[in-house]
Amino acid sequence: MSHILRIENLHVSVNDKPILRGVNLVIKFGETHALMGPNGSGKSTLGLAIAGHPNYQITEGSIWLDDVNLTELEADERSRAGIFMAFQRPVAIPGVKMADFLRHAATNVRRPDRKEGEDLIAMREFRKELKGKMEQLKMDPEFARRYVNDGFSGGEMKRAEILTMAMLSPKFSILDETDSGLDADAVRLASASIAEIGRDKMGLLIITHHDKLLEHNPPQFTHVMLGGRIVETGGAELARQLHDHGYDRIRKAYPDAEAANQQMLAKEEPLAV
Amino acid sequence: MTTSTLTDRLDSAETFGQNAFDRLLEKRIDPLWLTAKRKEAWEIFQGLDWPNPRDENWMRSDIRGLKLSKFAPNVEENSQIATGSPVRLLDGVDVSASCRSVNGLVVSESLDEGLAARGVVVGSLSRCARDHSALVEKYLHSLICPKSDRFAALQTAMWSDGYFVYVPRNVRVERPIHLHAAMGDGQVDLSHTLIVLEEGAEATILFESSSPTADTRGFHCGGVELIQHGNSHLRYVNLQDWGKGSWHFAHQRASVGRDAQLQWTVAAVGARFAQVDQRVELVEPGARSQVNGVMFTQDRQHLVYNTLQHHKAPHCTSDFLYKSVLQDRSRTVWRGMIKVSQGAQKTDGYQRNDNLMLSDAARADSIPGLEINADDVRCTHGSTSGRVDEELIFYAQSRGFTRSEAIRMIVTGFFQQIFDRITIESVRDALGAAIARQVRKYE
Numbered sequence A: 001m002s003h004i005l006r007i008e009n010l011h012v013s014v015n016d017k018p019i020l021r022g023v024n025l026v027i028k029f030g031e032t033h034a035l036m037g038p039n040g041s042g043k044s045t046l047g048l049a050i051a052g053h054p055n056y057q058i059t060e061g062s063i064w065l066d067d068v069n070l071t072e073l074e075a076d077e078r079s080r081a082g083i084f085m086a087f088q089r090p091v092a093i094p095g096v097k098m099a100d101f102l103r104h105a106a107t108n109v110r111r112p113d114r115k116e117g118e119d120l121i122a123m124r125e126f127r128k129e130l131k132g133k134m135e136q137l138k139m140d141p142e143f144a145r146r147y148v149n150d151g152f153s154g155g156e157m158k159r160a161e162i163l164t165m166a167m168l169s170p171k172f173s174i175l176d177e178t179d180s181g182l183d184a185d186a187v188r189l190a191s192a193s194i195a196e197i198g199r200d201k202m203g204l205l206i207i208t209h210h211d212k213l214l215e216h217n218p219p220q221f222t223h224v225m226l227g228g229r230i231v232e233t234g235g236a237e238l239a240r241q242l243h244d245h246g247y248d249r250i251r252k253a254y255p256d257a258e259a260a261n262q263q264m265l266a267k268e269e270p271l272a273v
Numbered sequence B: 001m002t003t004s005t006l007t008d009r010l011d012s013a014e015t016f017g018q019n020a021f022d023r024l025l026e027k028r029i030d031p032l033w034l035t036a037k038r039k040e041a042w043e044i045f046q047g048l049d050w051p052n053p054r055d056e057n058w059m060r061s062d063i064r065g066l067k068l069s070k071f072a073p074n075v076e077e078n079s080q081i082a083t084g085s086p087v088r089l090l091d092g093v094d095v096s097a098s099c100r101s102v103n104g105l106v107v108s109e110s111l112d113e114g115l116a117a118r119g120v121v122v123g124s125l126s127r128c129a130r131d132h133s134a135l136v137e138k139y140l141h142s143l144i145c146p147k148s149d150r151f152a153a154l155q156t157a158m159w160s161d162g163y164f165v166y167v168p169r170n171v172r173v174e175r176p177i178h179l180h181a182a183m184g185d186g187q188v189d190l191s192h193t194l195i196v197l198e199e200g201a202e203a204t205i206l207f208e209s210s211s212p213t214a215d216t217r218g219f220h221c222g223g224v225e226l227i228q229h230g231n232s233h234l235r236y237v238n239l240q241d242w243g244k245g246s247w248h249f250a251h252q253r254a255s256v257g258r259d260a261q262l263q264w265t266v267a268a269v270g271a272r273f274a275q276v277d278q279r280v281e282l283v284e285p286g287a288r289s290q291v292n293g294v295m296f297t298q299d300r301q302h303l304v305y306n307t308l309q310h311h312k313a314p315h316c317t318s319d320f321l322y323k324s325v326l327q328d329r330s331r332t333v334w335r336g337m338i339k340v341s342q343g344a345q346k347t348d349g350y351q352r353n354d355n356l357m358l359s360d361a362a363r364a365d366s367i368p369g370l371e372i373n374a375d376d377v378r379c380t381h382g383s384t385s386g387r388v389d390e391e392l393i394f395y396a397q398s399r400g401f402t403r404s405e406a407i408r409m410i411v412t413g414f415f416q417q418i419f420d421r422i423t424i425e426s427v428r429d430a431l432g433a434a435i436a437r438q439v440r441k442y443e
């Protein structure tokens, strides 16, 4: 399989406030990319814009999956085209069981042309598959009967996101801090699971502040975001360097981007009151 | 608007006047006590005004569009004008008895022979008022007072027919009893439901009302009385799915005796306007009631529910949960009250109402209330109202759900808490399907 996710000169605003200011990024199927950068630099925004969150307005530029212009598609159409994002803060859907949610999701993603109301994947077959994937992720089978993210611990939520990725087998996955809020064992398990499920089987864009996830999934490319732009791209060693020494060098090297980043953070404050 | 203009608009000397009432008495074959009761209620009807829009119970109701002159009570054998009215609660259900009415008159009844031999009665209320006269006389309109309001008086005087279910002492009716009311376009249903469970009796009753098409017009003015003696168990389901051009007025009452248990599930998806006054009275120690409500409204539907959990005796438990989902410009009103009488110590009362709005133009009023005249009680209440969360919709869409599938799923999840309480599978399925049918295709 050869697929390409191509982001060209992407500008994104939230509530008319510019966040991304010209992002360029190309990810090939099977590659692993790390996306790093200080808080508030725009990493999640990039992911949400690719996933099609309606509040993230694309004011300029485009996102292509092969020859499909994703910016013209709704979030569900993008999902069915093969885009997946594991969210930094997944929301709870009370009253809806994980298993029912995933069965419907998997059906739609696997049969992109399915019309509303048409049959879902056969229950028995689906249950078996789900059970297998949950064993692989060392998840309690009881999990499938719980309501989506409802009352989940931070770690359970992240694992549920990985399980969802496993069930949907997307072409490209954006993992937004899927390793945060986990204890050391859970990080190791999550990292190994992502490697097992995702490595070489999709294109991965890993957003992280830690090193464990990247140790298990060494990136071919590391991108550094600051002030809504990718200011530097390197290999696995760049990720290690940023992890060990922080962003001081980057902030000094790109004063314009740093100013933009500070400005975004400053604007945030009144909202926080 | 003043009361008098409402009266002018509503009153219909022709179809609901003295002549109509006289004609009804003439056509009917009622026992004497019943005729007397009707006449008494007719006097009350004539002495009352239509509800005053300034009255607490009616101030959030709008019945200006109701014109009684367009409807006429049905007193004779009627044609099958309401054929095609769907039945939704019977999928996969093996019933022990059933009774079906069209435009307020019973057209068929059936009852398992074994149960009949054990003294169970199921069938037309008009017939049973003759065949089981003393029994019906004892209970009919014993919980509903014709003075409550003009609709109650009208219904007590002019009820056309309905359903009578009687389960004798210690008889368990295992399989459900199914009751179905159909109402055709422009028709009237003045039916009454009377259920009596003697001591230790058990039954499950599935009641549903429907019309041939979604936009059928009609006028229903009905009554429900559930009477439970000690240790009896009743599961009563009421699916209101009249056409969305229909007017629905009802007084619904339950009286629950010593250590008896009532589970009452109400689902309302139909009618253009509904005003339901639902009361559960816990009359002897140890009585327990659980009331579940599912409302789903659209267009300009307007459903008003006034509910009361009345603890008249000590050591009783009442649990109440209503959930509504509203779309378009529809409106729901819930005014709930837990009333604890003097001496009703160790009362455990709970009421909750949650509303989910699918559009900005929808409106849900939620007015909980407590009136407590005993000091050793535990009563809690709560309500929530809010718009469907766009973040949830996006989350589901990012997992391949279309927007309308996402909304449908969120709605189903919202009702799940009630579905979890409903132990009858066909009811869960029917409600799920009714809800799924109702959710619009959101662009």
Ligand SMILES: Nc1ncnc2c1ncn2[C@@H]1O[C@H](COP(=O)(O)OP(=O)(O)OP(=O)(O)O)[C@@H](O)[C@H]1O
Pocket (backbone or CB within 6 Å): A014, A015, A019, A037, A038, A039, A040, A041, A042, A043, A044, A045, A046, A055, A088, A264, A265, A268
């Ligand atoms: N929905 C939103 N409403 C308002 N501001 C937003 C919204 N989403 C993002 N922003 C703003 O955009 C900027 C970038 O946020 P983003 O979440 O993309 O940062 P991040 O790089 O993911 O940070 P972190 O490492 O803390 O997760 C911040 O200033 C943030 O406040």
Ligand SMILES: [Mg+2]
Pocket (backbone or CB within 6 Å): A043, A044, A045, A088, A176
């Ligand atoms: Mg982030």
